[in-house]
Amino acid sequence: MQKLDPYINVDPGTMSPYQHGEVYVLDDGSETDLDLGHYERFTHSPLTRQSNYTTGQIYLKVIEKERRGEFLGQTVQVIPHITNEIKRCIAKLADDEVDVVITEIGGTVGDIESQPFLEAIRQFALDVGKENCLYIHLTLIPYLKAAAELKTKPTQHSVGLLRQIGIQPDVLICRTERALPASDREKIALFCNVPVRAVIEERDKDFSIYEVPLSLVENGLDELIVKKLGLNAKSLELDDWRELLHRLRNPDTEISIAVVGKYAEHKDAYKSIYEAIDHAGIEHHAQIRVGRILSEDIQREGPERLLSGYDGILVPGGFGERGVEGKVDAIRWARQRKIPFLGICLGMQCAVIEFARNVVGLAGANSTEFEKDTPYPVVCLLDEQQNITEKGGTMRLGAQVADLAPDSRAAECYGSAQVQERHRHRYEFNNQYRKQFEAHGMTFSGTSKQGSLVEVVELPEHPWFVAVQYHPEFKSKPTQPHPLFSGFVQAAVRRNSRDSMVESGS
Numbered sequence: 001m002q003k004l005d006p007y008i009n010v011d012p013g014t015m016s017p018y019q020h021g022e023v024y025v026l027d028d029g030s031e032t033d034l035d036l037g038h039y040e041r042f043t044h045s046p047l048t049r050q051s052n053y054t055t056g057q058i059y060l061k062v063i064e065k066e067r068r069g070e071f072l073g074q075t076v077q078v079i080p081h082i083t084n085e086i087k088r089c090i091a092k093l094a095d096d097e098v099d100v101v102i103t104e105i106g107g108t109v110g111d112i113e114s115q116p117f118l119e120a121i122r123q124f125a126l127d128v129g130k131e132n133c134l135y136i137h138l139t140l141i142p143y144l145k146a147a148a149e150l151k152t153k154p155t156q157h158s159v160g161l162l163r164q165i166g167i168q169p170d171v172l173i174c175r176t177e178r179a180l181p182a183s184d185r186e187k188i189a190l191f192c193n194v195p196v197r198a199v200i201e202e203r204d205k206d207f208s209i210y211e212v213p214l215s216l217v218e219n220g221l222d223e224l225i226v227k228k229l230g231l232n233a234k235s236l237e238l239d240d241w242r243e244l245l246h247r248l249r250n251p252d253t254e255i256s257i258a259v260v261g262k263y264a265e266h267k268d269a270y271k272s273i274y275e276a277i278d279h280a281g282i283e284h285h286a287q288i289r290v291g292r293i294l295s296e297d298i299q300r301e302g303p304e305r306l307l308s309g310y311d312g313i314l315v316p317g318g319f320g321e322r323g324v325e326g327k328v329d330a331i332r333w334a335r336q337r338k339i340p341f342l343g344i345c346l347g348m349q350c351a352v353i354e355f356a357r358n359v360v361g362l363a364g365a366n367s368t369e370f371e372k373d374t375p376y377p378v379v380c381l382l383d384e385q386q387n388i389t390e391k392g393g394t395m396r397l398g399a400q401v402a403d404l405a406p407d408s409r410a411a412e413c414y415g416s417a418q419v420q421e422r423h424r425h426r427y428e429f430n431n432q433y434r435k436q437f438e439a440h441g442m443t444f445s446g447t448s449k450q451g452s453l454v455e456v457v458e459l460p461e462h463p464w465f466v467a468v469q470y471h472p473e474f475k476s477k478p479t480q481p482h483p484l485f486s487g488f489v490q491a492a493v494r495r496n497s498r499d500s501m502v503e504s505g506s
């Protein structure tokens with residue numbers, strides 16, 4: 001699977017979560033579009049650096065070639081040089097192991113910046129033979145409330161534009177709020193020059209995104225694809241998806257988890273975190289109400305009003321000073337009230353800061369990311385980062401091995417003494433403080449392979465307090481919840497049932 005993004009950033013690593021949602025990190029350390037998270041959650045496709053290209057990357061490659069003189073005096077142009085580079089990026093994925101390459105082009109038909117990508121895939125069908133290529137156009141069918149009707153016009157126009165540039169979609173997937181009546185499907189088919197059965201309804205699922213594959217199959221998409229590409233496919237095995245939805249629909253209990261982040265009001269900024277919480281909920285038969293809480297609000301109002309009643313508190317990653325003190329306050333609340341707590345990346349760094357200030361007694365302790373001259377730099381820049389000034393792709397990135405202490409909560413969750421998790425950070429726990437912290441009850445239960453970098457911290461005296469420098473959320477799947485999320489949610493379920501027993505007097 002592959003995503004081509006028409007924006008000019010070389011990768012989304014330099015973009016604000018407000019602009020582009022979460023930056024999704026792969027094993028090989030590439031910083032990619034959050035759609036790659038969906039690809040990993042929904043499929044078993046192996047993803048690498050070659051799974052996400054942007055206009056910026058394509059141009060960078062072509063310009064570097066030009067500087068090396070590889071175009072032998074030619075005038076370098078969008079067609080054919082940029083389009084050739086795009087086609088090369090698509091073809092690169094097609095090694096002997098691969099039956100089908102699925103390439104998604106981001107943006108909207110008609111955008112100026114997506115034109116070279118559309119031209120490239122038009123040419124691609126000529127290169128590989130039309131019978132080996134299938135075009136699926138994803139289109140929005142808006143519902144006008146005032147008129148109480150669905151509008152097919154935008155679809156007619158976008159398909160019209162595609163046909164002008166020489167692409168006839170084979171299948172239209174119609175995103176819609178309401179059921180698409182047969183008459184609308186027929187109209188779309190007629191105006192867009194596709195058979196009616198290739199007009200596939202994809203209605204919003206109010207229950208779960210994990211209903212989507214089953215509904216696409218019900219609407220016949222799988223058969224259309226197999227037939228057009230002449231694939232020798234076995235019948236689809238979807239029992240695990242059906243089981244998953246059954247569990248989602250029939251929870252035994254309901255719990256609530258607060259996610260305290262600086263981008264909490266933005267739904268996509270912590271996408272993988274919210275998904276990973278859901279996955280663990282499915283495993284433990286729990287419906288989870290997630291409270292997205294802005295850390296600055298906690299800073300302003302204190303944790304009492306905003307965090308009371310939650311069964312678990314999660315503090316995710318982030319960059320920059322804004323809202324950090326609110327995260328620290330939330331962690332103090334979780335520690336003192338013995339509420340299950342999971343800290344991730346900046347969340348771990350804040351847990352360390354909180355512990356330093358309020359338990360070890362290092363008043364004013366901080367990360368040098370937020371306060372250069374703090375008296376107690378308990379979190380500081382990684383050595384390897386000292387001389388790095390460029391921002392793009394320069395953090396400690398991707399899968400790294402961590403060793404876990406045998407009796408730790410982390411090792412118990414994973415059921416293993418060694419794990420590989422994905423990273424994206426520049427700062428780390430300052431090892432000078434290790435002994436002092438240990439003397440006050442924090443354990444360093446996970447360290448990087450050479451034992452130097454702290455990867456996991458825990459409070460063994462607390463019912464469930466684990467914080468990690470890496471991002472476990474990127475490896476959670478609906479059918480394979482991440483062990484740490486699973487352990488965290490289980491602890492929250494336990495706390496919830498204990499609380500309700502107390503309330504009912506039993």
Ligand code: GLN
Nearest residue numbers: 317318345346425426427
């Ligand atoms: N800002 C912190 C660092 O760079 C944490 C990063 C993160 O949460 N991804 O180390």
